[in-house]
Amino acid sequence: MLSELAPNHYFSGHSLTRDLADDLHSCFSRKPSAEVWEETVETIARIPEIIATWILEYKQESQNFRLLAIHSQSNIEIPIVISKYSLPCHHVVDSNMIFEMNLLGQNSFFQSLGGFTLDESRAMYLGYPIRSDIGTVIGVIGMVVDDKFKHKYKNLKLIDVIADQLSQELIRFKNENLISETLNTASFVKHSLAELFRLLSxxxxxxxxxxxxxxxxxxxxxxxxxxxxxxxxxxxxxxxxxxxxxxxxxxxxxxxxxxxxxxxxxxxxxxxxxxxxxxxxxxxxxxxxxxxxxxxxxxxxxxxxxxxxxxxxxxxxxxxxxxxxxxxxxxxxxxxxxxxxxxxxxxxxxxxxxxxxxxxxxxx
Structure with missing residues (x-):
């Protein structure tokens, strides 16, 4: 059970820890991917000191991120598709590691997120990689957190569990999309060749x-x-x-x-x-x-x-x-x-x- 990986002192309160673990367990019970993304960010956002969190799919072929879900206490907006280097999440992709950054003076970051405002002096960006089964980054969990983030490293163990679960879900999601795109391509090719033959005949x-x-x-x-x-x-x-x-x-x-x-x-x-x-x-x-x-x-x-x-x-x-x-x-x-x-x-x-x-x- 995930509750074994979330000791009570990770969060402020015994019941919150247990509830979060139960929520995570239910998130990945073969639900549609869109529901998984939404429920996961909602669960992460319940960790104290987290101001906003989002899940991005990284599309290597286009060097873009695709937004899967976002939850925020502030008015944060991320485009559905955004260039890799528009967000500090690109550091996570390039390093294949957890990345954190103080947001003081990071104006371009705030512009990328719809120009929302908060106390920059106490805000940090924290990014966690979602890896494929061969270790490459296929997604990022992005977070804006209070720089007084309590029990950060213990909390990251829970985020690590979430990332592992999201990895399997994202691989399944990508494979389903690939199969769907392949079938659609085959259908289009078949239809277009038939139309071309008709025109030429x-x-x-x-x-x-x-x-x-x-x-x-x-x-x-x-x-x-x-x-x-x-x-x-x-x-x-x-x-x-x-x-x-x-x-x-x-x-x-x-x-x-x-x-x-x-x-x-x-x-x-x-x-x-x-x-x-x-x-x-x-x-x-x-x-x-x-x-x-x-x-x-x-x-x-x-x-x-x-x-x-x-x-x-x-x-x-x-x-x-x-x-x-x-x-x-x-x-x-x-x-x-x-x-x-x-x-x-x-x-x-x-x-x-x-x-x-x-x-x-x-x-x-």
């Missing part, structure tokens, strides 16, 4: 119908609200085909070559994907899209006879993001290549018919 003499079919399919696959094909018309560009309902974007809308901001000569046929607002600027995105609060985009140059004749594009707005960028990029590029080949074949077929007619009915 469609026989239609109406190129406009073919292009609209590509746009409608892309909107469904990528989950973005706007799809369009822009074409070069003389010295200008225009939106030749538009699918979706975004006010301010319409078919026939023209803009100058300088405003296009997607036409880059001699660039290989690859998709351009911008998935963060910080990547979007007046230098690389058209002004009217910025004014409409575009948040992400996917654009692919349509090349026919080695000449860029148009752009296939899909766009998100406000706070939308593109999921699974690498996977989406590959599917999008296959779609763009397929559409470009279809346009090129259509032009060749049309030219062949003209040549045939000229032979059959020579113009005198």
């Amino acid at each position: 469609t026989q239609s003499i109406d190129l406009m119908v073919v292009c609209r079919n590509y746009l409608q399919t892309g909107l469904n696959l990528f989950g973005l609200p706007l799809g369009l094909i822009a074409s070069k018309v003389g010295e200008h560009w225009e939106y030749s085909l538009v699918e979706g309902n975004i006010h301010g974007i319409f078919e026939g809308q023209r803009f100058s070559n300088e405003e296009a901001k997607f036409f880059i000569p001699n660039v290989p046929s690859s998709a351009r994907i911008l998935n963060q607002k910080s990547e979007i600027s007046e230098h690389n995105v058209r002004d009217h899209l910025i004014n409409l609060n575009v948040s992400c985009l996917m654009e692919f140059p349509l090349k026919v006879h080695n000449q860029t004749i148009g752009i296939l594009g899909f766009y998100g707005f406000r706070d939308q993001k593109i999921e699974s960028i690498e996977l989406f990029q590959r599917v999008f590029e296959l779609m763009g290549i397929g559409l470009a080949n279809t346009i090129e074949k259509h032009n060749i077929d049309l030219l062949s018919k003209i040549v045939f007619l000229e032979k059959e009915y020579p113009i005198h």
Whole structure:
């Protein structure tokens, strides 16, 4: 029992010790992970002198923390996803050890936590690692504590027990997410390949119908609200085909070559994907899209006879993001290549018919 690991003198009062141990035991009784995180921080927060506590998952691939749960006596806010180096928790990850720090003068720390206020002269940060079964840090228990933290090292033995339990829960949580993501990826790949095969197998003499079919399919696959094909018309560009309902974007809308901001000569046929607002600027995105609060985009140059004749594009707005960028990029590029080949074949077929007619009915 966990009560054996929590002697009475850890906390102020015999019943509190026993209650905390019982709470911890019940926390990890095969409950949903979200409940485990919430009940754990609530339990830790009952230790005297702890002002706030939170649990973070560390995502090594992105160098970010993901907030799992937080409990605080003050108005503390942590974003759901936050950069590794925005919190002192990164010291725990880098050292793979317990880390403590006096918070006096740590303004950046308080800004990261929503700008809450407390008596900095008596506050400390205390971080405890949650390790995987091979010893790497996969999460952090973060705490703001009174620097008069009584029985700190004895209390940390209880935190150590909690970290061990959280390790198993977090490993299970990560594995379940990995399985879910793998299944979702497999489903998306299967569905997208079926859609690409359908598009490439469609026989239609109406190129406009073919292009609209590509746009409608892309909107469904990528989950973005706007799809369009822009074409070069003389010295200008225009939106030749538009699918979706975004006010301010319409078919026939023209803009100058300088405003296009997607036409880059001699660039290989690859998709351009911008998935963060910080990547979007007046230098690389058209002004009217910025004014409409575009948040992400996917654009692919349509090349026919080695000449860029148009752009296939899909766009998100406000706070939308593109999921699974690498996977989406590959599917999008296959779609763009397929559409470009279809346009090129259509032009060749049309030219062949003209040549045939000229032979059959020579113009005198």
